[in-house]
Amino acid sequence: MMEINRKITPEIKLIDSLNIHHPEIINLDNGIPVYSFDLATQDIVKIEFLFDAGSRHEEKILAASFANRMIKEGTKSFTSDEIADKIDYYGAHLEIQSDKDNSVVTFYSLNKHIDKTLPVLAEVIRQPIFPEKELNTLKLNRKQNFLVNNEKVRYVARRKFNEMIFGKGHPYGKLFVPENFDQIQKEDVELFYKQHYTAKNCKIIVAGKIPKDLTTKLNSYFGDFDGSKPASQIIPEIKSDFANQQHFIEKPGAVQSAIRIGKITVNKSHPDFQKLRILNTVLGGYFGSRLMTNIREDKGYSYGIGSAFVSLKESGYFFIASEVGSSVTKDAIKEVYHEINVLQNDLIPDDELQLVKNYMTGTILRNIDGAFQLSDNFKSLIEYGLDLNYINSLFKTINQITSAELRDLAQQYLAQDSLFELAVGGK
Amino acid sequence: MINFEKFVLDNGLRVIVHKDESTPIVAVNILYNVGARDEDPDKTGFAHLFEHLMFGGSVNIPKYDTPLENAGGENNAFTNNDITNYYLTIPKQNLELAFWLESDRMLNLAFSEKSLEVQRNVVIEEFNQSYLNQPYGDVWLLLRPLSYKIHPYQWSTIGKDISHIENARMEDVKSFYKKYYNPDNAILVVAGDVEMSEVKQLAEKWFGPIAKGPEVKRNLPIEPKQTEARSQKVEREVPFDSIYKSYHMCSRYDDMYHTSDLISDVLSNGDSSRLYSKLVKEKNLFSEIHAYITGDLDAGAFIFSGNLVDGVSMEDANQALETEVQKLIDEVVSVDELNKVKNKIESTLEFSEMNVLNKAMNLAYSELLGDANLINLEIENYSKVSQKGIQSVAKEIFRKENCSTLYYYAK
Numbered sequence: 001m002m003e004i005n006r007k008i009t010p011e012i013k014l015i016d017s018l019n020i021h022h023p024e025i026i027n028l029d030n031g032i033p034v035y036s037f038d039l040a041t042q043d044i045v046k047i048e049f050l051f052d053a054g055s056r057h058e059e060k061i062l063a064a065s066f067a068n069r070m071i072k073e074g075t076k077s078f079t080s081d082e083i084a085d086k087i088d089y090y091g092a093h094l095e096i097q098s099d100k101d102n103s104v105v106t107f108y109s110l111n112k113h114i115d116k117t118l119p120v121l122a123e124v125i126r127q128p129i130f131p132e133k134e135l136n137t138l139k140l141n142r143k144q145n146f147l148v149n150n151e152k153v154r155y156v157a158r159r160k161f162n163e164m165i166f167g168k169g170h171p172y173g174k175l176f177v178p179e180n181f182d183q184i185q186k187e188d189v190e191l192f193y194k195q196h197y198t199a200k201n202c203k204i205i206v207a208g209k210i211p212k213d214l215t216t217k218l219n220s221y222f223g224d225f226d227g228s229k230p231a232s233q234i235i236p237e238i239k240s241d242f243a244n245q246q247h248f249i250e251k252p253g254a255v256q257s258a259i260r261i262g263k264i265t266v267n268k269s270h271p272d273f274q275k276l277r278i279l280n281t282v283l284g285g286y287f288g289s290r291l292m293t294n295i296r297e298d299k300g301y302s303y304g305i306g307s308a309f310v311s312l313k314e315s316g317y318f319f320i321a322s323e324v325g326s327s328v329t330k331d332a333i334k335e336v337y338h339e340i341n342v343l344q345n346d347l348i349p350d351d352e353l354q355l356v357k358n359y360m361t362g363t364i365l366r367n368i369d370g371a372f373q374l375s376d377n378f379k380s381l382i383e384y385g386l387d388l389n390y391i392n393s394l395f396k397t398i399n400q401i402t403s404a405e406l407r408d409l410a411q412q413y414l415a416q417d418s419l420f421e422l423a424v425g426g427k
Numbered sequence: 428m429i430n431f432e433k434f435v436l437d438n439g440l441r442v443i444v445h446k447d448e449s450t451p452i453v454a455v456n457i458l459y460n461v462g463a464r465d466e467d468p469d470k471t472g473f474a475h476l477f478e479h480l481m482f483g484g485s486v487n488i489p490k491y492d493t494p495l496e497n498a499g500g501e502n503n504a505f506t507n508n509d510i511t512n513y514y515l516t517i518p519k520q521n522l523e524l525a526f527w528l529e530s531d532r533m534l535n536l537a538f539s540e541k542s543l544e545v546q547r548n549v550v551i552e553e554f555n556q557s558y559l560n561q562p563y564g565d566v567w568l569l570l571r572p573l574s575y576k577i578h579p580y581q582w583s584t585i586g587k588d589i590s591h592i593e594n595a596r597m598e599d600v601k602s603f604y605k606k607y608y609n610p611d612n613a614i615l616v617v618a619g620d621v622e623m624s625e626v627k628q629l630a631e632k633w634f635g636p637i638a639k640g641p642e643v644k645r646n647l648p649i650e651p652k653q654t655e656a657r658s659q660k661v662e663r664e665v666p667f668d669s670i671y672k673s674y675h676m677c678s679r680y681d682d683m684y685h686t687s688d689l690i691s692d693v694l695s696n697g698d699s700s701r702l703y704s705k706l707v708k709e710k711n712l713f714s715e716i717h718a719y720i721t722g723d724l725d726a727g728a729f730i731f732s733g734n735l736v737d738g739v740s741m742e743d744a745n746q747a748l749e750t751e752v753q754k755l756i757d758e759v760v761s762v763d764e765l766n767k768v769k770n771k772i773e774s775t776l777e778f779s780e781m782n783v784l785n786k787a788m789n790l791a792y793s794e795l796l797g798d799a800n801l802i803n804l805e806i807e808n809y810s811k812v813s814q815k816g817i818q819s820v821a822k823e824i825f826r827k828e829n830c831s832t833l834y835y836y837a838k
Contacts (some may be wrong), residue, residue: 004632004633004636006486006487006488006527006530006531006534007487009494009524009527010521010523010524010526010527011523012494012497012498012521012524013518013520013521014499015499015518015520019451039449040781041447041449041780041781042777042778042780042781043777044774044777044778044781072698080698080708081699081704081708083698084697084698084699084704085699085767087697087698087699088696088697088698088699088700088767088770088771089699089763089766089767089770090770090774091770091771091772091773091774091775092774093774108774108778110773110774110777134708137707137708137711140711140714140736141707141714141715141736144666144667144714144734144736144737145714145715147666147667148562148563148665148666148667148734150666151561151562151664151665151666152560152561152562153560253664254560255555255559255560256552256555256556256559256560286496287492287496288492288493288496296545296549297545297549298545299545299548300544300545300546300547300548300549300551300552301548301552302549302552303549303552303553303556303557323552323556323560324552325552325555354497355493355496355497356496358496358497358498358499359496359497359499359501361499362496362498362499362500362501362517362518363499363501365451365452365499365518366452366501366516369450369451369452370449370450370781370782371781372781425560
C-alpha cells in the first residue's frame with residue numbers, strides 16, 4: 001500500500017454557491033399566506049402557524065404565553081384529554097411556544113393520517129375555550145417550574161440581564177414575578193387570544209413531502225377564519241433604569257457564577273447585522289472562538305462560553321454568557337474584556353478570518369439542508385419582511401468582509417463602557 | 428427504511444455506508460465500544476474525560492477542530508455508560524478531511540500535559556455546572572448507587588467522585604486509550620451523497636494502516652437480583668419535594684426490551700399518557716412526572732421521576748404513583764392504547780430519518796447491537812408487542828422488592 005503523509009491536510013474545497021429552495025406561496029380565501037417547502041424524503045409534514053402574539057403584545061403580564069399554552073387544553077368540540085388522545089393516537093405531535101415577539105403552533109403529522117389530525121388542529125387554533133380546571137393546573141405547574149428555574153444562576157442572570165438592558169418599563173424588559181401566575185385569569189387569556197389569534201395576524205408555513213391537496217384542505221379548515229389585525233403597538237423608547245452598569249447578585253454557596261455581558265444593538269433589518277454575526281462568530285460563536293479558546297481551552301475556567309447577536313422585531317441585543325467557577329469569576333470577566341479589546345485593536349489574522357468564513361459557510365449549508373431546516377430559517381426572516389434571499393446575501397457578506405471592517409465594527413458596537421455586566425453566583 | 432452497505436477492514440474496523448442523495452452534507456459517526464461501565468471503580472469518569480482529550484490534538488494534527496471548521500464542518504461527541512460516540516457533519520466535497528481527522532486520532536493522540544490539565548478543569552466545571560450548581564442536580568449521583576450495588580452502572584459518566592478526575596494521571600489516560608481506541612473496537616458510519624467505492628477507498632487509505640488492538644474481554648459483574656425494596660431520604664436546598672424510583676429491567680438486547688419501552692410510553696409519552704393525565708392534570712399531585720427506560724446494554728433501569736405539587740405529602744404522591752403502576756399489573760391495556768403508543772413509535776422513527784446524522788447514529792448503534800439492519804426492524808419489533816406481553820413484563824419489572832426509591836425533600 002502507498003505510504004500516506006498524515007501531516008498534510010487533504011485539500012479543502014470551498015463552497016462556491018448555494019442552492020436555495022424558495023417556498024411556493026399561496027393565499028387562503030381569507031388572505032392567510034401559506035408558504036410551502038415541498039422537498040422531503042419522508043412521508044411527513046410540518047404545519048406551522050405564526051402569530052404576531054408574543055409577550056410584548058400583552059397588557060396583562062403572562063397573557064401571551066398562557067393563551068399559547070391553553071389553546072390545546074379544551075375546545076368547543078373536544079376536551080383537553082380528547083385532544084391529547086387524538087393527537088397521540090395518530091402519532092402526531094403538537095408543539096407550542098411563545099417568545100417576546102411571536103406565538104407559534106407547530107404541528108407534525110404523518111401524511112397518511114392527515115385527514116384525522118387536521119380537524120383537531122383546526123379546533124385547537126380556532127375554537128379554544130380555556131377551561132378553568134386546566135388553566136388552574138397550568139398556573140400551578142408553571143409557577144412551580146418558575147420557582148425551580150429561579151434557583152439556577154443561569155436563569156436568574158438571563159432574566160435580570162434582560163431587565164438591565166431594556167429597562168423595567170419596556171415590553172422587552174418587563175419580568176413576571178411568582179404572584180403573576182396567581183393573578184392571570186381566564187378573561188385575560190381569552191381576550192389576548194381573541195385579539196391576536198386572528199387571520200390577519202397569522203402566517204402558515206408548511207414543510208415536508210406535501211400532499212397534493214393539502215392547500216385545499218388548509219383552505220377548507222382555515223380559509224374562513226376571521227378576525228382583524230390588532231391595533232398596532234407603540235413601542236416605547238428603550239431606557240435602562242440601572243444607574244450602574246455592573247451588577248452582582250449573590251447566591252450563597254453557589255460553586256459557579258453565571259455571567260452575562262452585553263448591550264442593546266441592532267436587528268436583522270439593519271445593514272450591519274450580517275457583519276456583526278461574523279464578528280460574533282470570531283468572538284464567541286463557535287467552538288474554536290476566541291472566548292472558548294481562552295476561557296475554556298486555555299484557562300479551564302468554564303465548561304463553555306458563548307456570545308450572540310439576538311434579533312428582535314423592534315430591537316436587538318448582544319450578549320456573552322457563561323458559567324464559571326465562583327473563585328475565578330473576576331478573572332474570567334477580565335479575559336472577556338481582553339478579547340473584546342483585541343478585536344478592537346488588532347486585525348483578525350487572515351487564516352483565522354478565512355477559517356471563520358469557511359465555518360460559517362458550512363453552517364449555512366447545514367441550515368438550508370432539508371425542508372424543516374429551510375422552513376425554520378424562513379420563519380426567522382419573514383417577520384422582518386425578509387425572505388431566503390437573505391441567506392444569499394449573508395453568503396456574499398461572509399465572502400467579502402475584511403478584517404479592517406470587523407475591527408471597526410468591534411469599535412463601533414462593543415465599546416467597553418457601553419456594555420452591561422452581570423454576575424449571579426457565589427462570592 | 429435506511430438502506431446501507433457494510434464492509435470490514437482487515438484490522439477489524441466495521442464500516443457502514445448509507446447513501447442519501449438529497450443532501451449536500453455528509454455525516455460521519457464513529458462509535459467506540461467503551462463507556463463508563465468499563466472503568467475501574469477507583470478511576471471513574473475516565474471514558475468521559477477521555478472524550479474531552481480526543482479533541483486535544485492527535486499525533487499528526489495539533490488541533491482537531493481547526494481543520495474541520497476550516498472545511499465547513501462541525502462536530503461533537505457524547506459518552507454514556509456503554510459507549511463513546513463521536514460525530515461530525517461536513518460538506519460532501521470535503522469528506523476526505525473527515526477520514527484524515529478521525530483516523531489520526533484513532534492512530535495515536537498527542538497526549539500533552541497541558542491538554543490533560545485543562546480538560547481536567549473543564550470536566551470539573553462541567554460537574555459543578557450540571558451536578559452541583561443545579562437544583563436536584565445530584566439525583567443521579569444518589570439514585571445509581573442506591574439501585575446498583577455491584578454493577579458499574581452504579582456511577583454516572585461524570586464519575587463516582589470528582590477526585591477521580593482531579594487525580595487522573597497521564598499514564599492512566601494512555602493505558603485507557605491503548606486498550607479501547609482501536610479499529611476493531613469501533614464502528615464507522617458514513618451517511619450522505621457518497622459512493623460506496625469512494626468510502627471504501629478512503630477507509631482503506633486512512634484507517635487501513637492502523638493496527639488492530641488487543642482483544643477486549645468485557646467481564647463485568649452481574650447485578651444480583653434485588654430482593655428487598657430500598658429507599659433513601661435526603662434534604663436539600665430546593666423549592667419543592669421530589670421523588671425518584673428505579674426498577675431493574677432487562678438489557679437492550681433482551682426480547683422484552685420493546686415491551687418495556689412501550690410500557691414507559693403508556694405511562695409517560697405525550698399529553699394523553701397515564702401519569703400526565705391522571706397525576707398532573709386530573710389530580711394535581713405532581714407538577715411534572717416522567718417515566719422512561721435507560722436502554723442500557725447490560726440490564727438497565729426503569730425510572731420514574733416526579734416533582735410534587737407544593738403541599739402534597741410524599742406518602743400521597745408515592746401512593747398515587749404506585750397505584751398507576753399497579754394498574755398495569757392488574758388490568759390489560761386496551762387495544763387502542765397499545766396502538767396509540769405503537770403509532771407514536773412509528774412516527775418518531777419516520778421523523779428521525781429526516782436527518783443524515785440521525786441515520787448515521789442509529790446505524791452505528793444498531794451495528795453495535797449486532798446488526799446495522801436492526802434499525803429497520805424496529806417497527807416490526809414494536810408491532811409484535813401484545814396486550815398480555817405488556818401485562819406480564821409490567822408484573823416482572825414492577826415488583827415491590829425490585830424498586831429503589833429516593834425521597835428528595837425540600838429543606
